[in-house]
Amino acid sequence: MKTHPQIDVNDHDSIVVRGILKREPNPIKSRGRKQPKHASIQIKSEPQQVVDAEQGNNDMDVNLIELVNAEAHAAVESVGNEETYANWATAGAETESAAETVSAEDIIEFEPNQMHNDETHPELDHLIASNNVYMNSLAYFLCRDKQPLNIIQGEGFKRLVQVLCPIFRLPSSEQLAAHIGQRTQIQIAQLRQQFAHIQSLSLSCAIISNSDQQLSYLEVASHYNEGLHRRSKALSVQRLPLQYNVNNIVERLERICHRFDIDKSKIVCIVSRSDQLMENAVATLLGSQRHVPCFAHLLEELIECVVQRHEFSALCDKVRRCHGQQLKKLDVVGKPLSSYEMLERYVKQATQQHKLLATDALTDAELDLATDLITLLAPLANAVRQLCGTSIGWYPSASKALPIAYTVLNELKQPESAEQQHHQIVYDLRQFIIRFLEERFEDMENNTQFALSSLLDPRFRNMPFQNPSQVAKYMTQLYELYEEKGGEMPVESNEEANTDNYDIWAAYRAFSHEKHKHINMNETESMDEISSYFCSSISSLQTEPLLLWKDLVQFHPFLHSLAKKYLHIPASALPPTRIFTSGGEEVVAQDGKSLDEQLSNMVLLSDCTRDEWQL
Numbered sequence: 001m002k003t004h005p006q007i008d009v010n011d012h013d014s015i016v017v018r019g020i021l022k023r024e025p026n027p028i029k030s031r032g033r034k035q036p037k038h039a040s041i042q043i044k045s046e047p048q049q050v051v052d053a054e055q056g057n058n059d060m061d062v063n064l065i066e067l068v069n070a071e072a073h074a075a076v077e078s079v080g081n082e083e084t085y086a087n088w089a090t091a092g093a094e095t096e097s098a099a100e101t102v103s104a105e106d107i108i109e110f111e112p113n114q115m116h117n118d119e120t121h122p123e124l125d126h127l128i129a130s131n132n133v134y135m136n137s138l139a140y141f142l143c144r145d146k147q148p149l150n151i152i153q154g155e156g157f158k159r160l161v162q163v164l165c166p167i168f169r170l171p172s173s174e175q176l177a178a179h180i181g182q183r184t185q186i187q188i189a190q191l192r193q194q195f196a197h198i199q200s201l202s203l204s205c206a207i208i209s210n211s212d213q214q215l216s217y218l219e220v221a222s223h224y225n226e227g228l229h230r231r232s233k234a235l236s237v238q239r240l241p242l243q244y245n246v247n248n249i250v251e252r253l254e255r256i257c258h259r260f261d262i263d264k265s266k267i268v269c270i271v272s273r274s275d276q277l278m279e280n281a282v283a284t285l286l287g288s289q290r291h292v293p294c295f296a297h298l299l300e301e302l303i304e305c306v307v308q309r310h311e312f313s314a315l316c317d318k319v320r321r322c323h324g325q326q327l328k329k330l331d332v333v334g335k336p337l338s339s340y341e342m343l344e345r346y347v348k349q350a351t352q353q354h355k356l357l358a359t360d361a362l363t364d365a366e367l368d369l370a371t372d373l374i375t376l377l378a379p380l381a382n383a384v385r386q387l388c389g390t391s392i393g394w395y396p397s398a399s400k401a402l403p404i405a406y407t408v409l410n411e412l413k414q415p416e417s418a419e420q421q422h423h424q425i426v427y428d429l430r431q432f433i434i435r436f437l438e439e440r441f442e443d444m445e446n447n448t449q450f451a452l453s454s455l456l457d458p459r460f461r462n463m464p465f466q467n468p469s470q471v472a473k474y475m476t477q478l479y480e481l482y483e484e485k486g487g488e489m490p491v492e493s494n495e496e497a498n499t500d501n502y503d504i505w506a507a508y509r510a511f512s513h514e515k516h517k518h519i520n521m522n523e524t525e526s527m528d529e530i531s532s533y534f535c536s537s538i539s540s541l542q543t544e545p546l547l548l549w550k551d552l553v554q555f556h557p558f559l560h561s562l563a564k565k566y567l568h569i570p571a572s573a574l575p576p577t578r579i580f581t582s583g584g585e586e587v588v589a590q591d592g593k594s595l596d597e598q599l600s601n602m603v604l605l606s607d608c609t610r611d612e613w614q615l
Helices: 045-053 059-065 070-094 122-145 149-153 155-164 173-197 246-259 276-286 295-308 310-323 336-353 364-388 398-412 424-446 448-455 468-484 504-519 529-535 545-552 557-566 576-580 583-592 596-606
Strands: 014-017 020-023 201-210 215-226 229-240 267-272 291-293
Touching: 122 149, 122 173, 122 596, 149 155, 149 173, 173 215, 173 596, 201 246, 215 246, 229 246, 229 596, 246 276, 267 276, 276 291, 291 295, 295 310, 295 336, 295 364, 295 398, 295 424, 295 576, 310 336, 310 364, 310 424, 336 364, 364 398, 364 424, 364 576, 398 424, 398 448, 424 448, 448 468, 448 557, 468 529, 468 557, 529 557, 545 557
Parallel strands: 201 267, 267 291
Antiparallel strands: 014 020, 201 215, 215 229
8 A cells, every 4th residue: 555656736846647647757867666567546536636726727627637538447447456455465575664655756647558549539529529519609699699798797697508508618708709700700711712703792781870879880791692592691880980971981891892802893783772972982982873772761761651641640640549559569669661560450450350449449431541541552561571571681682673663553553443532542642652653663774783683583574664765775785795795605504513413304404495495496596695585484483583594594695694793682771671670670779789899790790500600
């Protein structure tokens, strides 16, 4: 028992290697005494004593030190069981003096053989991987939900994390901010590489005001094609001065382009709210004719004008007084569409119950008027819902703007029913909406980006246009571009064809294209690809345009190359859900909780997928 090593924790010449106390090698000192065979056995409490002495260094180091090598532990148990009796029996023959003590020099670390040194340690790898997942998940939570960094300092949050994952040590706000910064740099590098390989992209920018803090921010997103799908990516949110001007906006746009290495010659256009300040900023940055007005803001402006009319607002106020609590979720201050939805819900409930919901609610005559107003505004409300889509971060395509406005106009111009003719209020409101849309529709037809995006969308082509002369003008531009390219263009190779798996339907598509071309050769031999494209029937409205072009590229390679330049343009400067619903106010409130230096990073990472976060 005397020959067992005794650890002197006060020996400063000792170091910790993988959780085991070990002295620095010193060739001068040598005892020349043969070590007992069991001298390599480590007492399990030894590493823990050293760990406790250095507890303040790093919590993660504690977790790593506490892991005991399973193979070493098995060897210790085996040696202890086999040799205990033999060593004790021979101890009396080798009695040493009672005053002699074993120094720290005698401590020998259990050294596995060379073959064991190359083996992996699954416990360590699992712990390190788990820690990375925990950190990424925590950063994903903050960026995705746009929570402030100091939320992790709350006592309740700490308790929640401790209960859910006791082995995870919460980082400090500074450590988490550094981790988010690292993820941001990775994302910026990936986007730079992606932007370097794409041929064109468009930007959308909006000025967001926080009335509580009296602050304004410039929010910028990019839109581009990735394969057969259209992608939108939030790039940055930058604070504006209290009294901002054109130069302030241009300076921040230049800064964003430099940060992501965006070549300005690749930017087709910038979508923003239609006002003189933003139009001048876009003209300064890119030149004239590169600004696209936000179609979602146009519809918001129209609905706001309708809701503010006395005949409509009086009905809403009366319903609000009687059923404000029941319809509170639908009635959102500052969102004009919510007033329409509140009145629509009330009319449906009153119609289903065949009586008024309260004695002081709308009278029979007022209910009839409200019903006619809801019927009149139904196409407009449905257009807004189509723009909003199913996701709060979804951007609609600009190719849908002209077809939606064209359809609403034609619906409103249809002959009125006999019941609607009895209400002069409904007639006046109908004429007001028609005049409003006709004025804006003319401006939209004159916008090159709006027009070409609709013309090159196989779902719409040249149908949603009112002015034939404008269509002829754009057709002339297409022919001029076609001649500049040298007429016929080679068909682009299909990227998806280079796969290991044979696709029977891809082969069928190729054969059917050749057969279709052969059958219609006599009919279309005098037509070029532009004429044949616009003479063909429109495609399915339920399919994305880039997927439709996958089949059409065989016949119209030039128009396909041009379509990829315009079909990524959005119809809105912000996701429409943020414009028409309370989601926009929630986003502004969450952004106001973040520090300026962290807000841009968190916005950039907010729409990263779980795969990009490695979750």
